[in-house]
Amino acid sequence: MPSAADGTGPLEPDFRQLLERLPVGAYLCDPTGRIVYYNERAAELWGRQPDLHDGAHRFCGSLRLFTVDGQPLRHDQCWMALALEDQVSYEGREIVIERPDGTRLTALAHANPLRSEDGAVVGAINVLLDISERQRGEERQRELEAALAHLGRLGLAGEMAAGFAHELNQPLTSIANHGAACINRLRSGETALDDVLDSLQRIVEQAEHAGEVIRRLRGFTRQTAPHQQIVDLGALIGETLRFVAMDAREAQVELCPELPDGAVPVWADRVQIQQVLVNLIRNGIEAMAANAPETPRKLRIIAEAAAAEVAVSVTDTGPGIPPSTGERLFYPFVTSRPQGMGLGLAITRAIVEAHGGRLWLAEAGGAPGKGACLRFTLPRPPEGRQGDSG
Numbered sequence: 450m451p452s453a454a455d456g457t458g459p460l461e462p463d464f465r466q467l468l469e470r471l472p473v474g475a476y477l478c479d480p481t482g483r484i485v486y487y488n489e490r491a492a493e494l495w496g497r498q499p500d501l502h503d504g505a506h507r508f509c510g511s512l513r514l515f516t517v518d519g520q521p522l523r524h525d526q527c528w529m530a531l532a533l534e535d536q537v538s539y540e541g542r543e544i545v546i547e548r549p550d551g552t553r554l555t556a557l558a559h560a561n562p563l564r565s566e567d568g569a570v571v572g573a574i575n576v577l578l579d580i581s582e583r584q585r586g587e588e589r590q591r592e593l594e595a596a597l598a599h600l601g602r603l604g605l606a607g608e609m610a611a612g613f614a615h616e617l618n619q620p621l622t623s624i625a626n627h628g629a630a631c632i633n634r635l636r637s638g639e640t641a642l643d644d645v646l647d648s649l650q651r652i653v654e655q656a657e658h659a660g661e662v663i664r665r666l667r668g669f670t671r672q673t674a675p676h677q678q679i680v681d682l683g684a685l686i687g688e689t690l691r692f693v694a695m696d697a698r699e700a701q702v703e704l705c706p707e708l709p710d711g712a713v714p715v716w717a718d719r720v721q722i723q724q725v726l727v728n729l730i731r732n733g734i735e736a737m738a739a740n741a742p743e744t745p746r747k748l749r750i751i752a753e754a755a756a757a758e759v760a761v762s763v764t765d766t767g768p769g770i771p772p773s774t775g776e777r778l779f780y781p782f783v784t785s786r787p788q789g790m791g792l793g794l795a796i797t798r799a800i801v802e803a804h805g806g807r808l809w810l811a812e813a814g815g816a817p818g819k820g821a822c823l824r825f826t827l828p829r830p831p832e833g834r835q836g837d838s839g
Contacts, residue, residue: 465486468486468488469488469489471488471490471576472490473490473576473577473578473579474487474488474490474491474492474493474494474495474556474576474577474578474579475487475488475490475491475574475575475576475577476488476491476509476510476574476575476577477563477572477573477574478507478508478529478533478572478573478574478575479571479572480533480570480571480572481507482507482508482525482529482530482533483506483507484499484501484506484507484508484509484510485501485572486501487499487510490577491510491577492510494511494546494554494556494577494579495509495510495511495512495546495548496511496548496549496550496552497510497511497512497548497549507524507525507530508524508525508527508529508530508533509524509527509529509546509575511546511547511548512547512548512549513546513547514527514544514545514546514547515544515545515546515547515553516544516545517543517544517545517555519545522544522545527544527558528542528544528558528560528575529558529560529573529575531560532560532561532562532573532575533562533570533572533573536562536570537562538559538560538561538562539558539559539560539561540559540560540561541557541558541559542557542558542559542560543555543556543557543558543580544556544558546577554579554581555579555580555581555584556577556578556579556580556581557577557578557580558575558576558577559575559576559577559578560573560574560575561573561574561575617659617663620655620656620658620659621655621659623651623652623655624652624655624656624659627648627649627651627652627655628648628652630648631645631648631649631652676718677716677717677718677804678716678717678718678719679714679715679716679830680714680715680716680717680718680719680722681712681713681714682713682714682715682717682722682752682759682761682827683708683709683711683712683713683752684712685719685722685723685726686706686708686726686750686752686761687706687708688723689723689726689727689730690704690706690730690750692723692727693727693730693731693734696731696734697734697748700734700735700737700738700746701746702733702734702737702746702747702748703745703746703747703748704730704748704750705747705748705749705750706749706750706751707749707750707751707752708750708751708752709752709753709754713752713754713759714829714830715758715759715827715828715829715830716804716805716827716828716829716830716831717804717827718804721800721804722800722804722827724796724797724800725797725800725801725808725825726750726761726763728794728796728797729763729797729823729825730748730750730763732763732794732823733748733763733764733765733767733820733821733823734748734765736765736767736768736820736821737765737766737767737820738767739767739768740766740767740768744766745766746766747765747766748763748764748765748766749762749763749764750762750763751764756829757828757829758806758826758827758828758829759826759827759829760824760825760826761824761825761826761827762811762822762823762824763822763823763824764812764820764821764822764823765814765820765821766819766820767814767820767821768814768820769813769814769819769820769821770810770813770814770821771813772813776810778794778810779794779795779798779808794808801825801826801827804827804828805827805828806825806826806827806828807825807826808823808824808825809823809824809825810822810823810824811823811824
């Protein structure tokens with residue numbers, strides 16, 4: 450501890466030795482905020498060695514400080530200054546330090562007042578932990594997860610290509626038929642303008658339908674940076690059901706959504722959560738492929754809204770999940786599909802957990818007509834973000 454009551458005296462040898470050996474930055478201020486000591490690691494973080502004799506350096510030895518969102522921060526607004534002013538500790542608070550060469554790092558500040566035996570504040574100590582490398586690692590992890598999610602969407606789109614081709618073929622065939630009808634009427638000299646206009650209107654409608662199919666596919670497969678915003682989960686489920694409707698019809702599966710009335714806002718990346726829904730729904734559809742003719746093929750998609758989160762369950766009427774599989778269902782490369790890679794549910798869980806939610810096997814099923822139930826949660830939008838919708 451500083452030996453002088455005002456924090457300006459020399460440090461006790463043991464205390465100084467301890468601070469010098471710390472792998473983190475540490476410095477002391479007197480009650481006015483003047484820096485009276487800093488260790489070598491603090492100087493490395495600041496990128497400079499302030500001269501303590503001129504008394505000009507207060508609260509922090511860095512030339513410039515910023516908030517985590519990049520806003521300039523005065524030295525008398527930093528955590529050390531607040532610890533002295535409020536006479537309370539500020540633990541694990543982020544701050545951005547700019548070195549003289551312009552490089553920046555993010556540090557966790559642990560600012561604590563120092564008190565004399567009678568309880569008076571005689572200074573403060575701030576310990577700085579550089580978390581820049583950790584943040585870079587987390588960013589690389591997010592980029593990797595986003596890339597894997599994108600690959601997963603491309604894989605799903607490839608698996609669903611036949612369905613998209615069929616869905617596109619319907620409006621294109623209709624366009625060709627109505628176009629041919631218009632040409633035939635005009636060539637025959639018929640002047641039934643209403644019939645021609647009706648055919649042209651149907652051509653426009655079918656072209657818009659084909660364009661919507663393509664837009665859905667492009668939106669699903671586009672590689673974009675994850676962006677969380679307010680998403681109406683009920684509307685997204687409805688859109689996703691249209692997305693997989695062809696797969697369901699071909700598999701003779703009845704899709705049975707049960708959604709709350711009105712909007713169901715969640716805080717999510719729209720494309721990634723649609724990927725979660727597509728994965729779970731298609732898994733359920735495929736699980737019922739071997740059902741006996743007398744066994745119904747129904748897929749229930751239920752959304753239940755609570756105060757802090759929304760839960761979605763996807764339940765099929767297939768044979769269920771073997772008890773030996775259990776939690777391994779979500780491990781990479783674990784699959785019951787002969788042509789599957791076993792990455793779908795692993796990626797799906799990673800996406801849900803990155804959103805602050807959970808994904809688990811709620812029911813393994815196995816009884817006749819009672820298949821597996823997979824359930825996941827998503828958080829409600831945070832306070833103050835009600836206008837950030839998309």
